[in-house]
Amino acid sequence: MVGVTAQPDRAGRLAAALERDGPTCVWCGRTFDRHVRPTTEHVVPRVRGGPSWAENEVAACSRCNAARGHRGAVEWLGECRARGWTPDAERVARALESLAAAVAVRGGQRRARPHLDAQLRRLRAG
Ligand SMILES: [Zn+2]
Numbered sequence: 315m316v317g318v319t320a321q322p323d324r325a326g327r328l329a330a331a332l333e334r335d336g337p338t339c340v341w342c343g344r345t346f347d348r349h350v351r352p353t354t355e356h357v358v359p360r361v362r363g364g365p366s367w368a369e370n371e372v373a374a375c376s377r378c379n380a381a382r383g384h385r386g387a388v389e390w391l392g393e394c395r396a397r398g399w400t401p402d403a404e405r406v407a408r409a410l411e412s413l414a415a416a417v418a419v420r421g422g423q424r425r426a427r428p429h430l431d432a433q434l435r436r437l438r439a440g
Pocket residue numbers: 339340341342343344374375376377378379
């Protein structure tokens with residue numbers, strides 16, 4: 315049953331992320347087109363307990379999504395720069411902060427919390 319409060323499905327959330335953040339890959343900055351396809355990137359990886367919430371999802375091209383694997387977002391930002399890419403660190407920071415705020419309100423996410431907290435500490439330490 316679909317109500318007005320239902321979460322959008324994955325395609326809907328990806329479309330919303332593109333609308334919110336612009337049509338570029340969070341990691342390499344390339345603009346999406348026929349050849350550079352947007353995929354859903356979880357800022358806190360699902361294997362680390364990251365939820366499929368809009369707050370934890372940004373758009374990344376399929377190349378970067380696969381290249382990152384399960385690495386932490388902040389570590390991976392450094393590696394993107396080392397590769398000569400121009401990652402959107404602000405977008406990552408915004409996602410981590412809004413995910414932390416959403417977890418504080420909704421609760422749960424016990425598996426994701428330690429990783430999320432560590433990422434925020436690293437981010438704030440610069
Ligand atoms: Zn990319």
